[in-house]
Amino acid sequence: MKAAVLRAFDRPLAIEDIAIADPRDREVLVRIMATGVCASDLSTIRGKTASELPLVPGHEASGIVERVGAGVSRVKRGDRVVLSWAPNCGHCFYCQESHPTLCDTYGGAAMSGGLWDRTSRLGPAEAPLKHYSCVSSFAELAVVPETGCIPIPDDVPFAVAALVGCAVTTGFGAVTNDATVRPGDRVAVVGVGGVGINAIAAARLAGAEVICAIDVNPAKREVALVHGATHFVNAADADCREQVRQLSHGRGADGTIECTGRPAAMTLAYDITRPAGTVVIVGIAPVGAQFAIPAIGLPGSKKHIVGSIYGGGVPERDIGRILSLYRQGRLDLDRQIGRRITLAEVNEALRELEAGVLARTIIAFD
Numbered sequence: 587m588k589a590a591v592l593r594a595f596d597r598p599l600a601i602e603d604i605a606i607a608d609p610r611d612r613e614v615l616v617r618i619m620a621t622g623v624c625a626s627d628l629s630t631i632r633g634k635t636a637s638e639l640p641l642v643p644g645h646e647a648s649g650i651v652e653r654v655g656a657g658v659s660r661v662k663r664g665d666r667v668v669l670s671w672a673p674n675c676g677h678c679f680y681c682q683e684s685h686p687t688l689c690d691t692y693g694g695a696a697m698s699g700g701l702w703d704r705t706s707r708l709g710p711a712e713a714p715l716k717h718y719s720c721v722s723s724f725a726e727l728a729v730v731p732e733t734g735c736i737p738i739p740d741d742v743p744f745a746v747a748a749l750v751g752c753a754v755t756t757g758f759g760a761v762t763n764d765a766t767v768r769p770g771d772r773v774a775v776v777g778v779g780g781v782g783i784n785a786i787a788a789a790r791l792a793g794a795e796v797i798c799a800i801d802v803n804p805a806k807r808e809v810a811l812v813h814g815a816t817h818f819v820n821a822a823d824a825d826c827r828e829q830v831r832q833l834s835h836g837r838g839a840d841g842t843i844e845c846t847g848r849p850a851a852m853t854l855a856y857d858i859t860r861p862a863g864t865v866v867i868v869g870i871a872p873v874g875a876q877f878a879i880p881a882i883g884l885p886g887s888k889k890h891i892v893g894s895i896y897g898g899g900v901p902e903r904d905i906g907r908i909l910s911l912y913r914q915g916r917l918d919l920d921r922q923i924g925r926r927i928t929l930a931e932v933n934e935a936l937r938e939l940e941a942g943v944l945a946r947t948i949i950a951f952d
């Protein structure tokens with residue numbers, strides 16, 4: 587199969603013909619139909635995460651089940667699926683504690699660059715390539731754990747399903763599971779990218795009265811307003827914090843969703859949240875980065891700082907809810923889709939993402 591391979595950090599991906607092994611027990615071979623180009627792929631390719639090479643990136647994807655390994659009961663050949671980049675085992679400590687996105691079994695597999703048994707199905711047996719988050723969708727085919735396959739209705743386009751595989755579920759869940767936004771709330775969203783747009787849309791659906799989108803790029807204003815923001819504040823403005831306070835009864839936001847991964851933006855998110863409000867950190871910072879908050883103010887502020895990965899809930903459940911809202915016409919995911927490209931154009935799409943593209947580029951395989 588054709589795959590885009592990362593052999594050195596900060597270099598273009600190479601389109602190569604590589605081998606893919608049969609699915610083993612409780613694994614599924616999926617023909618990739620669409621995959622988004624996400625900021626996490628970019629961070630990995632730029633060497634900002636702790637990944638081992640060579641690897642096949644791509645983690646926001648949808649496809650059709652081609653073949654199933656022994657013991658697979660959730661899906662069958664021909665099923666249309668979203669791929670989850672945080673499949674879970676169902677029996678480890680965190681799965682039992684109802685935190686499936688923290689699954690220990692998945693964590694070990696993802697760190698190893700393999701699947702559940704920490705071995706790879708990609709490339710020749712003597713020189714295997716690493717899987718990326720148990721997905722590796724910058725390729726025509728993928729072998730994934732059974733619990734990474736979530737069946738979807740026939741009327742959901744593959745490009746939409748791919749987006750739901752990462753950005754939509756991450757932003758939506760940060761609002762509904764972790765910020766627990768209520769009708770009438772005043773919400774701030776820092777960073778208007780793939781995840782931020784979905785945090786904005788989810789806050790709108792939750793009934794937030796003020797949704798203040800914040801970005802350093804003034805070109806993001808329009809896209810923020812289109813997806814439901816009521817106001818836009820330029821993070822580069824000297825009085826940015828004051829502007830947000832003015833929009834939220836002079837107190838600060840009830841809940842703030844940080845989606846950039848930049849430490850300065852995390853400090854901003856903390857500063858603009860009101861006392862006893864909730865700061866949700868979604869953005870993935872580079873390895874080793876820290877963010878500063880004024881320690882003396884924390885006890886008296888009673889602020890909650892919450893980390894949120896993949897929406898922080900139960901991804902299978904949340905993906906079902908998101909697709910229900912989409913099919914009811916209440917969540918416009920079609921409008922989030924930008925250019926459709928081929929796998930051979932992936933490097934150009936990564937450069938566009940870095941420059942601040944306004945809609946998600948989708949690699950389509952049909």
Ligand SMILES: [Zn+2]
Binds near residue numbers: 625626627646752753
């Ligand atoms: Zn992603």
Ligand SMILES: [Zn+2]
Binds near residue numbers: 674679688689691692
């Ligand atoms: Zn688990």
